[in-house]
Amino acid sequence: MLQRIVPVLLLFVLGDIYFYQAVVTLTASPLIHNLYWFIDILVLVSILSIVFLRKVVDIQHYVTGIITALLLVILPKVFSFPLLLLEDFTRIFRGFPSRSILLSEIVVGLAVLMFLLIVFGLTKGRHFYQVRKETLYFSDLPKAFDGFTITQLSDIHAGSLTNKKAVQRGIDLANAQQSDLLLFTGDMVNYTATEVDPWIKSLSLLKAPFGKFSILGNHDYGDYSRWDNTLQKEANLKRLKEAHAEMDFTLLLNDSVTLTHKGERISLIGVENWGKGGFHQYGDLNKATANVDKSMFKILMSHDPSHWDEVAVDHPQHMHLTLSGHTHGMQFGIELFGFKWSPIQYFYKQWAGLYERTGKYLYVNRGFGFHGLKGRVGVWPEITVLTLKTKA
Template identity: 40%
Template sequence: MLRFLVPIILILILELYTFFSIRALTSNKFILIGYWIVTFVIYGIIFYQMNVAEREGRFSISLGYTIAMALTFLIPKLFILAILFVEDIFRFFTSLFNYFQHNGMTVSEAIPSRRKFLSQLALGIAAIPFAGFIYGVFQGRYNYKVIKHTMFFDDLPEAFDGYKLTQISDIHSGSFDNREKIEYAVDLINEQKSDLILFTGDIVNAVAEEMNPWIDTFKRLEATDGLFSILGNHDYGYYAYEDQKDIEENHKKIEKVHEAIGFDLLLNDKRTIEKNGQKLNILGVENWGASRHFPKKGSLREASKDVADGEFNILMSHDPSHFDYKEMEVRTKEREDPAVITDEPNIINFEKKIQLTLAGHTHGMQFGIEIPFLNLKWSPAKYRYPRWAGLYEEAGKYLYVNRGFGVLAFPGRVGIWPEITVIELKKRNKIA
């Protein structure tokens, strides 16, 4: 019971401050009573859905919309609290000054009234994130952006100069609820007319069956030299099952889903594309990341065992922390669970050169700010994943982190839009 006490107190403070801001603007009893009626109804829905989710032990679309309702309802009120709480600090000291400065003044007379302007300001500022969340749920999650990059490499085989890759990641089909929008996105991918389509994991939220209604839609994907895919942390069934037999059965179903769509699923393996006697390798590892909370099945060594020196390699690895994690940091942070420590190398220090790594996983937390012409890019995701979206380079090796195709938990996107990445490979012309 004690663990619920602090959240209840915080929620009560939020609601009281919001109510005070409304009351400063109007004394209409119908509006004030209506506010509390709506508040109690919304909290009732939230708590009911949370209890249902806890009993079922599995994510559902209705739970996703409940999370969206909670965020939309609560986050804007934090702005109201911040503004009015600062005002109350000034009101408190002003009250003390008035009370001791003026003899005979009562306590109620000493307390200055709340300024109407600040209540208006607080509600106006709160309306911005409120509108943002509403837009994010109904429009932002389907605001697909095609982001194009041209990348130059000294060691790219000449036969692949101008070769085009389309990357998608984090489909999360268990969150889909609009077939028309998803079909539009698939058509948008095909419009890129790429040589390869590379999918970097998380085709479902928890179980393979989530993808069944969408197989016919995604099997329309086309690329000249094929479609390749890997698994993400959500594709193993660990979020739905505890019994090993169920997990293995789900894994078999996931493999069949990839096959039905036309994806060539790479499980610590590689495929080679040949043109004019020259080669380009596509490597795919199973999920591997620095966090102990996600499955660690990836093996760079296994995937690249047949790779010769000097070959050009593109790696698909779902979790971007695979790119540069530091073993000692992992050991220090997770020493209580030695089972998660492996000798898997990070990509930067791997003995075989991986020119380009494609990842996903972060979704950019589906919330943030990106203004390209101001070079402004921020999301809370950066505090968990320093490389959370876009293109990064270190030690002559590149990592691209896709912002994701679908959504998870919160059924929307605010400022971080769903992404279709198109990368054109170019041979850098050396000047003698």
């Protein structure tokens, strides 16, 4: 972990120093120079204060505030580093003349644009729902399911949601896809089952002719809350399972169902959460597929994409398509013109979008809601639509 964090911190520091050089090139005002370092020191002190205040404040909200400050104050400056570093290489051969005013203006302009993008992400980005569509071809897909469509939602995190009108827009957009099947791949709540209660009526409006199916994510078990006893924790999980039923979701807990269309069948499999790196491994794919014919076409719902990488892709039962979520794309990144980057990729090999290995597909949904960071920057909330086609 430290090996991954140190380069990121170093990049932040270098970006900060280089951006200051651009500011100095454009203005000699001591007031602006002092204000620049005052803000930087304030952010640094705030970060260090987490260590001392963690027992007297709500640490989760405090950390969220610090992350927000880092995004707004530090990150826009990072983009100055490669441009000004490149200029330094040319200045070496020119006797280190003064920095280009034009380049400094470009650097500051880019930082302002990045700042505005982050502000948008922290205010409107959390509900900037995007429909992402993929068409997948399989040689052994039953012909009756040729053209079958699936809408996937994931990571609703109801405890973070507050704007009912905005959330309803996302629900309406999901219904507008008119998919045959609707699947939810875990993390309905942040901490406790009661978080979903205000949203049951809204989420009940989600419709699909072949039904709505769901699984649990790592947040759904109550593992991140303090309970007086195990009975309380068990009651919380029981209530969440009841809430799924009240929203007309069929919850699959290491189990499977058969979907029949025009006399042909496919298998839908759902496992409980299975993760690596300290996450619980409640999922049991062997149990979930115990009654599934090996010859059937299979769709697997598994919240954490590391389960596909570690277990599902090499499982004796051929998992044609696995649907996951969990990563949120870290709610921060760049996705433009086919280029895709987020810090989460240094922790998860498969973190957003479509992946394929040996003819088996994984789709990682970027999440419908948000958690931790109160917004999304560059990695927008997602409604996935997958179309299954029979390969000729």
